[in-house]
Amino acid sequence: MNFGVGNPKREFTVESLVDEKFRFAVEACPSAMVMTDNVGRIILANTEAERMFCYGEGELIGEPMQILVPEHLHAKYMENRASVARHRIPRRFGPSSHLLGRRQDGTEFPIEVRLNPIQTPDGLLVLSVIVDISERVRTDRLKDEFVSTVSHELRTPLTSIAGSLGLLIGGAAGKLPDQAMRLIGIAQSNSQRLVRLINDILDIEKVESGQVIFNFKRIETRALVEQVIEANRGYADGFNVRTKLGSGSDTAEVYADPDRLAQVVTNLLSNAIKFSKRGGEVSIAIEKRGEAVRIAIRDHGPGIPPEFRPRIFEKFAQADTSDARQKGGTGLGLSIVKQIVARLGGEVGFADADGGGTVFYVDLPDWALMANRAIDIERDSHDMRILLCEDDPDAAIALREGLRPVGFSTDFAHSPNEAIARARHTSYSAIVVDLELPDGDGVGLIRRLREQPEVYRTPIVVMSADRTWEKSSGSSGLVCGWIEKPVNIDHLAQILDSALAREPNGRPHILHVDDDVDVLDLVADILRSTASITSAASLDEARRALLMHPFDLAVLDMNVGSASGLELLPALRRLDGEPIPVIIFSAYVTNLDANPQVEANLNKSGASLDSLVAAVRDRLMLRSAKVQVNVR
Amino acid sequence: MSLIRILHVDDEPDIREVVDISLALNPEFELQACASGEEAITAAAEWSPILILLDVMMPGMDGPTTLAHLRNNPKTSDIPVLFMTARAQTCELEHFCSLGAQGVISKPFDPMTLAGVVRDHLQTLRRI
Numbered sequence: 001m002n003f004g005v006g007n008p009k010r011e012f013t014v015e016s017l018v019d020e021k022f023r024f025a026v027e028a029c030p031s032a033m034v035m036t037d038n039v040g041r042i043i044l045a046n047t048e049a050e051r052m053f054c055y056g057e058g059e060l061i062g063e064p065m066q067i068l069v070p071e072h073l074h075a076k077y078m079e080n081r082a083s084v085a086r087h088r089i090p091r092r093f094g095p096s097s098h099l100l101g102r103r104q105d106g107t108e109f110p111i112e113v114r115l116n117p118i119q120t121p122d123g124l125l126v127l128s129v130i131v132d133i134s135e136r137v138r139t140d141r142l143k144d145e146f147v148s149t150v151s152h153e154l155r156t157p158l159t160s161i162a163g164s165l166g167l168l169i170g171g172a173a174g175k176l177p178d179q180a181m182r183l184i185g186i187a188q189s190n191s192q193r194l195v196r197l198i199n200d201i202l203d204i205e206k207v208e209s210g211q212v213i214f215n216f217k218r219i220e221t222r223a224l225v226e227q228v229i230e231a232n233r234g235y236a237d238g239f240n241v242r243t244k245l246g247s248g249s250d251t252a253e254v255y256a257d258p259d260r261l262a263q264v265v266t267n268l269l270s271n272a273i274k275f276s277k278r279g280g281e282v283s284i285a286i287e288k289r290g291e292a293v294r295i296a297i298r299d300h301g302p303g304i305p306p307e308f309r310p311r312i313f314e315k316f317a318q319a320d321t322s323d324a325r326q327k328g329g330t331g332l333g334l335s336i337v338k339q340i341v342a343r344l345g346g347e348v349g350f351a352d353a354d355g356g357g358t359v360f361y362v363d364l365p366d367w368a369l370m371a372n373r374a375i376d377i378e379r380d381s382h383d384m385r386i387l388l389c390e391d392d393p394d395a396a397i398a399l400r401e402g403l404r405p406v407g408f409s410t411d412f413a414h415s416p417n418e419a420i421a422r423a424r425h426t427s428y429s430a431i432v433v434d435l436e437l438p439d440g441d442g443v444g445l446i447r448r449l450r451e452q453p454e455v456y457r458t459p460i461v462v463m464s465a466d467r468t469w470e471k472s473s474g475s476s477g478l479v480c481g482w483i484e485k486p487v488n489i490d491h492l493a494q495i496l497d498s499a500l501a502r503e504p505n506g507r508p509h510i511l512h513v514d515d516d517v518d519v520l521d522l523v524a525d526i527l528r529s530t531a532s533i534t535s536a537a538s539l540d541e542a543r544r545a546l547l548m549h550p551f552d553l554a555v556l557d558m559n560v561g562s563a564s565g566l567e568l569l570p571a572l573r574r575l576d577g578e579p580i581p582v583i584i585f586s587a588y589v590t591n592l593d594a595n596p597q598v599e600a601n602l603n604k605s606g607a608s609l610d611s612l613v614a615a616v617r618d619r620l621m622l623r624s625a626k627v628q629v630n631v632r
Numbered sequence: 633m634s635l636i637r638i639l640h641v642d643d644e645p646d647i648r649e650v651v652d653i654s655l656a657l658n659p660e661f662e663l664q665a666c667a668s669g670e671e672a673i674t675a676a677a678e679w680s681p682i683l684i685l686l687d688v689m690m691p692g693m694d695g696p697t698t699l700a701h702l703r704n705n706p707k708t709s710d711i712p713v714l715f716m717t718a719r720a721q722t723c724e725l726e727h728f729c730s731l732g733a734q735g736v737i738s739k740p741f742d743p744m745t746l747a748g749v750v751r752d753h754l755q756t757l758r759r760i
Contacts, residue, residue, distance in 0.1 A: 152718070167650065167653055172744070
């Protein structure tokens with residue numbers, strides 16, 4: 001059934017959505033389903049949802065969705081919801097999101113959630129499909145514990161066995177008869193095989209379960225391959241096989257994890273050595289092929305039997321078990337290679353070599369092409385498109401890859417002129433500027449960007465190791481967020497989300513500045529149904545908030561700590577320079593009628609909270625009337 | 633010439649014996665073995681070894697906890713520690729080093745070269 005989710009042409013009314021057929025479908029679903037209205041109140045919950053969260057029939061209706069979320073995750077929930085509302089596409093928050101549900105008795109449990117936005121004339125509804133993953137989390141933990149325990153329990157005796165045999169063979173216990181040496185040699189090579197097997201099983205388990213962290217870097221392929229050849233020289237000598245790296249002056253750089261790439265080359269090289277004839281040669285070549293760099297390893301062995309070819313990358317696949325035993329393989333090497341290469345964004349394959357033998361090759365993305373790809377061609381049409389002005393290609397690519405899973409696609413500009421040109425021709429949702437650009441300063445770039453009519457409303461986020469510029473006057477109106485280097489991706493995504501959070505006709509946002517925390521709480525409670533409130537207990541906090549949000553209204557105390565609230569007035573401007581209307585709410589009576597920015601002046605002792613609410617509503621009504629006039 | 637004192641900590645008696653014979657291949661070394669973290673903390677303070685080889689997974693007090701105790705005692709806080717553990721990923725190695733260890737020796741180790749590996753570490757750390 002299609003509810004028109006993500007289809008802007010179909011519109012549904014609340015009544016049609018909660019009609020009988022829809023209710024029946026929701027009720028029949030084995031997952032918990034909860035629908036909220038445009039202000040986040042629950043308007044529909046199936047029996048499974050009531051059971052999962054321990055509520056009685058109908059008890060959830062009318063409650064805020066936050067009732068099902070632990071308090072420490074309320075902010076995160078609001079962010080996720082805002083992000084779904086903005087992107088208007090369903091989003092899944094899987095186990096890696098570490099979301100928790102809260103039962104009526106206050107206990108918490110791990111959940112997976114899919115939020116589906118549904119556009120209606122009554123506003124945006126959100127259908128949440130919730131799955132309790134307690135059991136899965138428990139099973140995963142048990143499996144991890146099992147793997148870790150088995151690994152330790154198997155390795156411990158092996159360490160003693162391999163150690164003792166090594167000492168005997170090394171002559172630590174004196175010279176042994178030849179036959180004893182041969183037998184001990186068999187025992188030692190088999191204990192080493194067991195060690196490799198355990199390592200391979202753990203490796204494949206880690207790669208498959210995503211536990212291996214890939215640290216992508218720019219790698220000079222030749223240097224890495226030379227290191228691997230050197231590290232395996234002893235192994236090759238044992239088989240009396242020569243290894244030869246083909247000459248080539250081109251620099252071939254790839255974008256990969258150096259440890260994992262070395263593991264891939266080691267596996268392929270040791271296979272080639274193992275299957276070569278004694279006295280044979282293994283040759284390695286590095287070459288650029290279109291958009292890829294190819295590492296090819298060629299042996300002069302017997303070749304791969306045709307019947308084995310389709311299974312060659314499967315686990316425990318070996319052409320001939322007796323042969324494999326003789327070669328000391330585990331049957332996991334190529335399977336690991338395939339998994340790692342896939343994670344590196346490359347391909348692995350093999351072919352018959354001219355003149356006999358086999359060539360295995362790995363194709364990896366060429367660094368130069370990756371870095372020069374300023375326009376993100378892997379962009380999903382639902383992604384928010386941002387421009388990143390950053391001169392360091394390594395850092396730029398890392399940010400692009402980091403931001404992709406959280407719904408942003410990133411184009412690059414490596415110089416200020418490139419940034420201006422791109423920003424003028426493409427409508428970006430936000431622009432991220434590295435303040436320390438080499439050819440022309442970042443501050444200058446921001447000012448130039450703001451002068452472009454196409455760009456002056458676009459949120460700009462600044463990346464810098466140095467925050468002094470932020471404190472200098474005049475900068476607050478130019479940028480809407482600040483992130484320190486090295487950049488924490490989650491934090492950047494959060495800043496971008498906040499910068500983009502407000503929709504043109506969305507919920508109004510009020511800044512309240514007062515040094516009395518009780519007053520802040522009281523006002524936040526009473527105004528919550530009217531608008532989003534950001535409370536600031538000091539002028540510094542207020543200035544920070546002004547960088548982050550485009551406020552519609554400010555409620556200002558005259559005495560904030562030792563400072564005067566009036567100091568804030570010049571800073572109370574939106575990104576487009578328009579002054580933010582101010583309501584003074586203070587214990588001190590001040591004559592401010594002459595200031596056009598101050599729209600009301602209320603005395604805390606004389607005016608009740610009701611009159612504050614009335615004044616706020618009055619100002620916001622004026623604002624929405626203005627917006628409507630502008631729209632016409 | 634005084635001998636180079638090495639303290640080895642492992643709960644497995646067989647591994648203690650293999651390490652004992654392996655390190656004895658270098659006559660410069662004098663080895664004392666401990667079967668638990670608790671024993672190691674006392675022995676390190678009393679015997680003042682120049683290096684400690686420490687198993688990671690032990691019943692009772694594990695390697696990282698033992699290391700934390702060693703670092704908190706002024707008598708043992710400067711003694712370099714090498715963890716002996718199963719093959720570790722780069723990030724795990726970094727984690728061990730962030731705990732205050734000076735390096736890691738993988739298990740199973742090569743018994744014929746263990747003494748040389750330990751000596752190399754000591755030289756890098758400028759302890760000999």
